[in-house]
Amino acid sequence: MVTTETHQCQDLLVPSQDQDQVDPENQQEDPASPSSLMAGLDPEKMSQGPVNAITVLTLLDKLVNMLDAVQENQHKMEVHQVEMEGVVKGIQADMTKLSKSQSFTSNTVSKLLDKSRKLSVTMKEIRDKMERQGMQVKKLEANHAHLINRNNFKVLIFQVYKMFYKHSPNLILQVIRTLYQCSTKVPRRSLDIVNLAVP
Known part of the structure; x- marks a missing residue:
């Protein structure tokens, strides 16, 4: 909106007496501030000629640019806020999933510990x-060894000819018992089991 003619008109602007007598506090204000913009819209200054009208248009253009910048920044902040919310x-x-996973893992570990304790007891x-x-x-082994030592039975198997057994069987038995008793030196009761094989 501002053209080269605007800049030339601003260069030709000569401050009036009333502008020289403005309060110094107003001179220190920012020209882009709303108070300075409202001061630029003073009807008395607007009635001074086309130069003041161009100044007002310039201030309005700056105000529009400022509002556009504010809206753009606000839009960027809203977009950033939406992204942050996402x-x-x-x-x-993720924290909810992690909490559920941790709970499941804790339950599994507890079950494994219980099984381990039961297995240890078993x-x-x-x-x-x-x-x-x-x-x-x-x-049992000691008792078996004791029984074997206490009851030392031995079995003798003899094959006697038939002719000797017919003539003197008692004599043969006495000879066998005597020989067995002398050779083994065991009590007489151990000689109770004797098998004679007669053909």
Whole structure:
């Protein structure tokens, strides 16, 4: 909206006496501030000629540009806020999934620990049973060895000719018992089991 003629007119603008007597506080204000813009819209100054009208148009153009910049920044902030909300929602979803996964993992670990404890108790019981069975086996072995030592039975198998058995069977039995008793040196009751094989 501002042309080269506008700049030339602004260069030719000569401040009036009234403008020289303006309060110094107003001179320090920013020309782009709303107060300076409203001051530029003073009807008395607008009635001074075309130069003041061009100044008002320039200020309005600046105001429009400022409003456009503010709206653009606001739009960018809204877009950024929407993106941040999406990121926050994603983080919340990930945290929820992580919490569920952690709960599932905790339950699984608890079950595994319970199974491990039960298995440990079962192994201990099996070990105790094996030890008791081992002790019983040792006792049985000791009893068996004691019984074998106490009851030392021996079986003698002889093959006697038929002719000798017919003539003197009692004599043959006495000879066998005597020989067995002398050779083994065991009590007489051990000679009760004697098998004679007669053809």
